[in-house]
Amino acid sequence: MSGTDEKAEIAAAKNPPKKKGKWTRRAFIGAGALTGGALIVGVAVRPGNPTGKLKSMLATGDGEALINAWVKIAPDNIVTAIVPHAEMGQGAHSALAQMLADELDADWNKVEIMEAPGVALYAGADIGREFLVPELEVPNILEPTVQGTFLKLADMMSIGFTGGSFSIRGAGNRSLRTAGAAARQMLIAAAAEKWGVPAAEISTAKSMLTHTASGKSATYGEFAAAAALQDMPVKPPRKTPDQYRLMGKAIARKDIPAKVDGSAIFGIDAKVDGMKYAAVKAPPVTGARVEKMDASAAKSMPGILQILNMGDFVAVIADGYWQAQQALGTITAAYSKTEGDSADQTAIFAAYAKALDAAGADGGDVESEKGDAAAAFASAAKKVKAEYQAPFLAHATMEPMNCTARVKDGRCDLWVGTQNPLGVRRDVAAAIGIGEDNVTVHNAYLGGGFGRRSDSDVPVMAARLAKAAGYPVKMIWSREEDTAQDHYRPSAISRFEAGIDANGKLISWNNIHTHSFDPKEAPTMPYYDIDNHLIRKVDVPMHLRFGPWRSVDHSQHSWFIESFLDEVSEAAGKDPLEMRRMLLQNAPRHLAVLNKAAEMAGWGKPLPAGHGRGIAIAASFGSIVAEVAEVDLTSVKPRVTKVFCCADVGFAMNPGGVKAQMESAVIDGLSAALYGEITVKDGAVQQSNFHDYQMLRINEAPQIIVEIINGDPDRPGGAGEPGLPPVAPAVTNAIRAAGGKRIYQLPIAKHFA
Structure with a gap:
């Protein structure tokens, strides 16, 4: 028997879904009948939700009824997965459909994908839930109320975005898997009723229902209308990893052929x-x-x-x-005239420095604190201080x-x-x-x-x-307009003090930085076990517009933290890998990722003169990524020759997609680290196009080797953003290891002009 485990199937057979009556307050997931023979399954939170617009957008046949659709099954046995996130090259459409189709036991070759319309019923309830209370599980009777609360909140705030690496771990792991599993139970119940056999004896595979004992079989399409008359279970049993047929497989994405032949519509x-x-x-x-x-x-x-x-x-x-x-x-x-007319690069960073100076040793807003960092620093055998600066960055999307x-x-x-x-x-x-x-x-x-x-x-x-x-x-917009009018990744300054005892142990960490946007944990490195630390921030006004940039604050703080940690390692006379291992003894998943990346790169093996390796690790968006960069310093400017990347994304729903995301994040991160910088003069952005806001060229791209660890099968993490944060520190640490100077200000290119 395929699908959910056998005990769950028997329990479901003893209490099969009842025929649909009127909606009750317990209706979380519901179904709508299409008189033309198609089935649409969706997520409903309360009775009386308006569905007129959804019908006109998703179910246009005569007499069709629609209730908050996620799944559509047509008479020709085509399953349409209606996904609530945008496709911007990250592969979300296919991965989300893959999750739904697996729970439904659908034939992947007959699965089509439709993006959900931008209306209130598709507000991002799962985004809020994943962001605020990711571990929350409630009894069945409370599930509609909890999910309904988050949907209402998302609707009120117009939250329906794609970003933050939420697609798989939010909507995918909650709504779409649940909708697929529930639709499968409804189809089984409909077939059991029609054939007069126990539901537990019906198996499903590749969009087919089969009762082996009687020799009866039918397509999902044949039972779509009948299944629509069945009530939807609130929390249907879902597959365990050993039962997956599609999830966890590197299945080719559905959007790629159209993008290759030019028929895709942007x-x-x-x-x-x-x-x-x-x-x-x-x-x-x-x-x-x-x-x-x-x-x-x-x-x-x-x-x-x-x-x-x-x-x-x-x-x-x-x-x-x-x-x-x-x-x-x-x-x-x-x-x-505006107040920003006199702003320039020097003045902006001077304002940051002034704000940090004013905060002093104990000012600013505390983001994380443990022990007594000041006292530990005072007693340290060695003291290390440093200041790092990161510039404004533009997005430079390829489609204008x-x-x-x-x-x-x-x-x-x-x-x-x-x-x-x-x-x-x-x-x-x-x-x-x-x-x-x-x-x-x-x-x-x-x-x-x-x-x-x-x-x-x-x-x-x-x-x-x-x-x-x-x-x-x-x-x-022209490229020039896009570059000059972007919503930029903010520039920032981060200052550090660290104390090391006589045995080379890091005993004090004091960090104060400008700005704090999203996510709040980016500067706090909770996985590193440091007995005494104090992390603070000060807010400084910026006249430029700012907005989310790939990996958001992690793109800055991982470089700050991992660069300074290498500096501390050097002062302590310790190998950077060993220093990190010491700090990760209480974080086994992080340590496993770090060790795997080091193993992949052959850490410790000698390199030619003028070459160096650098390592960095970062946890973000539910995933852990460690990277080792190899750099060649024997020419005029640094050349990154290899990047080894190990990623623990909890569970990789599509390993091929995760690998592609890590590779793209490495390229994006290298562009930013090597060249990325938006500068300001007389209040205006000076850059205008790719000649002065440079991207990594194909001849500069390194060899990228990616390994994936499934560290927590029950909790898939993000893939689109977590690969970027370790890139910059791995490269700057490698430059130092190759005999170059330590980089305190990005981009790297300005130090090798």
Whole structure:
């Protein structure tokens, strides 16, 4: 028998799902009948949830009924997994469908994927639950209330985003697996009723129901309508790892063929009847307004339809994007004065330093404290102090920022690739003065997100333009506009003091840094066992917009912490690997990852002169990643030749996908560590394109070797972000090991000009 364990199947057979009556307060997961013969299964929290929009979006056949759908099974036996997260290259669509399909015992070759619409019923209840109370388990009778509370909270806050590596460990491990398991039980119950046999005797495999004793079998599609009449169990038994058929397998992603042959639709590919094109330019200093402009030359250029001063930006609308962009380049404008006009790179970091100085030895906000760091430092045999600086970083997504908008008859339609459809819906509605229910977000593939497409600024601009123009507008940002108007990863300073006793043991750790955004544990390194530590932060105003960047605060603090730990190791006369092993004795999963990475890299084996290895570890987003970088310093600038990566993601739902994410994070992290820097002069960003905001070139890419550990099969961790934090410290530590200087300020390239 396939599927859930045998005892659970017998229990389910003794108490089979009853035929569906009216919705009760206990209805957490429900089903809706499609009179055309298809079954739609979903997650319901309370009776009376509005379903009209979902029906029109997901179930368009005559007489179809829909209740908060996650799963659709059609008469032709095609299973459609309706996933609540965006696909931006990370493989979330396929991995989520893989989890659902495994619990459903679906035929993977007959599984299709649809992204859930950006409406309230798909608010990210699982995101909030995973973030706030990941270990919470409640009795069946309370499950609807708990999940309902989180759904309501997510709806109120318009939380429906893709980011934070929440897709698999949140929606996937909760809603989608549960919905798949429940749908499977409903299908079995329907078949048992029709065939007059015990449910426990029916097996499922590859979207087929089979009763071996009678020789009866049928497709899921044949029983879809009947299954829809069955009540859904609140917490159906789910598979254990030994029963997985799809989960844990490196199955090819469903989105790749379309991306290879060019048929995949990204936001920038949107086509709407009557659509025109817009190019835009905002004031160079954040917060400034367009006071006046001279568009005389632009007006006479071919194809130009409208030139608009929107206050916070200038727009040219034309028959084609190239025409609009060329005309935009001829417009001159004067901008209002702002407090940020005098900001420059030196002044920004001076302000950070001043705030840290003012905090002194015990000021600032305490983030983590244990023992008496000051007293331990005072008694230390050796003392180490250092200051590290990290720059602003841009996202530089490969698909230019864009959105197509149509505002007509009190409604707004948006064609865009966004990480946060619900947030976009809320913000656009507020910006153009209509109700949220009148905004529809048609989400597409994202050509890179990294946090940038979680903001609503671009869709809001497009909607405002479409409303002002009176016809649909596709707005595209130039690369220059994207670089100059990003929501940046913040720059920061972090200062450290460490005390070492006569035996080389780290006995005191004192750290104070600027800013603290997300996640809060990023600076606190809870896995390292240091008897006396004090970690604090001070907030300093920034005039630039800032936003989430891949791995968020871990991207800075892992470099700060792991770089300084190497410095402490050097002062203590200890091997950096051994120092970390000493600090991880009470963290066996972390220690296993560290040791595996070191083993992969051949740690301790001699390297040629001018070559070095560096190691770093970081735990983030439910996963643990250790990396060893090999660096060649024999030429003008450092060359990273190899990166060895070991990742414990709890359980890898798709090992191939996890490996790809680790590889991409290494490349992203190397770009940032080697070259990434946004600088400011007279309040404006100085960089404009890839010539001065450089990415890692393919000829610079190292060999990347990845190993995966399943350290906790019951708790899958994230994969999209955790591979990035160890990259920068592993590289800078390797530079030091190769005989180079210790790097205290990123990017690395500025030290080898």
